[in-house]
Amino acid sequence: xxxxxxxxxxxxxxxxxxxxxxxxxxxxxxxxxxxxxxxxxxxxxxxxxxxxxxxxxxxxxxxxxxxxxxxxxxxxxxxxxxxxxxxxxxxxxxxxxxxxxxxxxxxxxxxxxxxxxxxxxxxxxxxxxxxxxxxxxxxxxxxxxxxxx
Amino acid sequence: xxxxxxxxxxxxxxxxxxxxxxxxxxxxxxxxxxxxxxxxxxxxxxxxxxxxxxxxxxxxxxxxxxxxxxxxxxxxxxxxxxxxxxxxxxxxxxxxxxxxxxxxxxxxxxxxxxxxxxxxxxxxxxxxxxxxxxxxx
Numbered sequence: 001x002x003x004x005x006x007x008x009x010x011x012x013x014x015x016x017x018x019x020x021x022x023x024x025x026x027x028x029x030x031x032x033x034x035x036x037x038x039x040x041x042x043x044x045x046x047x048x049x050x051x052x053x054x055x056x057x058x059x060x061x062x063x064x065x066x067x068x069x070x071x072x073x074x075x076x077x078x079x080x081x082x083x084x085x086x087x088x089x090x091x092x093x094x095x096x097x098x099x100x101x102x103x104x105x106x107x108x109x110x111x112x113x114x115x116x117x118x119x120x121x122x123x124x125x126x127x128x129x130x131x132x133x134x135x136x137x138x139x140x141x142x143x144x145x146x147x148x149x
Numbered sequence: 150x151x152x153x154x155x156x157x158x159x160x161x162x163x164x165x166x167x168x169x170x171x172x173x174x175x176x177x178x179x180x181x182x183x184x185x186x187x188x189x190x191x192x193x194x195x196x197x198x199x200x201x202x203x204x205x206x207x208x209x210x211x212x213x214x215x216x217x218x219x220x221x222x223x224x225x226x227x228x229x230x231x232x233x234x235x236x237x238x239x240x241x242x243x244x245x246x247x248x249x250x251x252x253x254x255x256x257x258x259x260x261x262x263x264x265x266x267x268x269x270x271x272x273x274x275x276x277x278x279x280x281x282x283x284x285x286x
Contacts, residue, residue, distance in 0.1 A: 021162040025169045032172065047183040054184055054191070080198045113228040131188055132233050134195040141199055141225065143232045 049129035049148050056106055057133045057146035067093035067108070067121065069135075069144070082110070082137040082144070087119045094121035105149040110142050118142060124149050186259065192233060193263045193280045196226070200278070201267055210242065210276055211269035217245030226250075234282075241277040243269075250283065258282050 062079040064072035067090055071081040086093075087110055098106065107122030118137065130147040182188070200206045206225060213219035226238050226249040237251035262279035 018162060021166050025166055028169050043183075050182065050184045054187060058191075080195065080202060111232060113232060115232065133191065134199050134229055134233070136199050136203055139203060139205070141203070141229055143229070 045127075046129060049127070050131070052104070052106070052148035053129045053131045053146050056108065056148055057131050057144060060108055060144055060146060061133060061135055067097045069110075080135045082135050082142065084138055087137060090119045091121045098122060107147045109145040109147075110137065111145060113141055113143070122147075186261070189236075189259075189261045189280055189282070190263075192236070193261045193278060196229065196238070196280070197263045197265050197276065197278045199229075200276070201265055207267065210240075210267065211274075213240070213245060213247070214242035214269045214274050214276070215271070217247070219247070223247060223249050237281050237283050239279040239281075241279075243274050258284075 060067075060069050061082075062068075062070055062077055064070060064075055064077050066086065068077075069082045069086045069090065070077040070079060071083045071086075072078070090108065090110075094108075098104075105122070105124045105128065107120070107124045107128070109120040110118040112118055124147045128147040128149040130145055133144045133146070135142055135144050200210055200222070206222060209219045209222040209225075213222055222240070226240070230236050230238060230250050235250070238249040239251070240247050240249070258281065260279050260281040262277055264275055264277045266273050266275050268274075
């Protein structure tokens with residue numbers, strides 16, 4: 001009788017410890033999964049924002065349709081050569097362009113080599129991805145910054 | 150004997166727990182920039198493009214090809230790189246080579262290069278521009 005009680009007691013402790021350890025492991029795994037999922041979601045969003053920013057910069061440098069900035073002759077675009085008149089009309093042309101992509105925040109800025117802003121349009125939050133490209137405006141090198149969120 | 154079994158089980162469980170903690174605490178690899186290499190390749194092409202499409206820069210490049218020296222062009226590249234990021238730029242033409250913003254760096258990652266054939270006043274020459282990312286030591 002005494003022997004049996006002792007065995008039962010030991011078994012109970014064993015199970016209790018195992019359960020506790022199992023629960024701790026499960027809790028850690030859930031936490032880890034949660035953190036991994038969040039990280040993957042963030043990476044995915046960042047990747048999409050980067051891709052979008054790259055395409056926006058390319059469009060600005062190499063397309064004729066507003067608000068793209070490329071100097072054009074008929075529909076031939078001189079890539080990397082920005083038009084002064086289009087740069088001046090950037091802010092005016094932007095709302096129509098942005099309305100084609102509802103819910104997507106984008107911004108474009110033209111900077112001189114001294115860092116001063118020459119033209120800009122659009123607004124973005126703090127989680128945007130930005131790319132900088134080099135172009136010519138009136139024979140001078142400028143930096144085109146395109147951002148997307 | 151029974152107690153010993155119980156003790157052995159606990160050790161196993163603790164090892165499992167330690168393993169789980171180690172897995173959970175393993176730092177997730179930083180994905181960094183997904184399109185960083187695409188962007189660098191584009192920048193390399195951009196820099197050569199603005200060099201050759203600006204007559205002043207193209208003249209300086211022709212001068213560099215013959216003398217191997219062009220403070221004007223180096224200054225221009227330095228000003229552009231200041232706005233673009235911490236890149237090391239290497240320009241080569243007719244066997245001459247110069248580097249901009251490459252001092253005090255450790256080799257890091259891939260180098261992207263672009264080439265253009267241009268007329269330097271005496272003949273056709275190939276200009277090569279290579280860009281790599283600087284990681285300061």
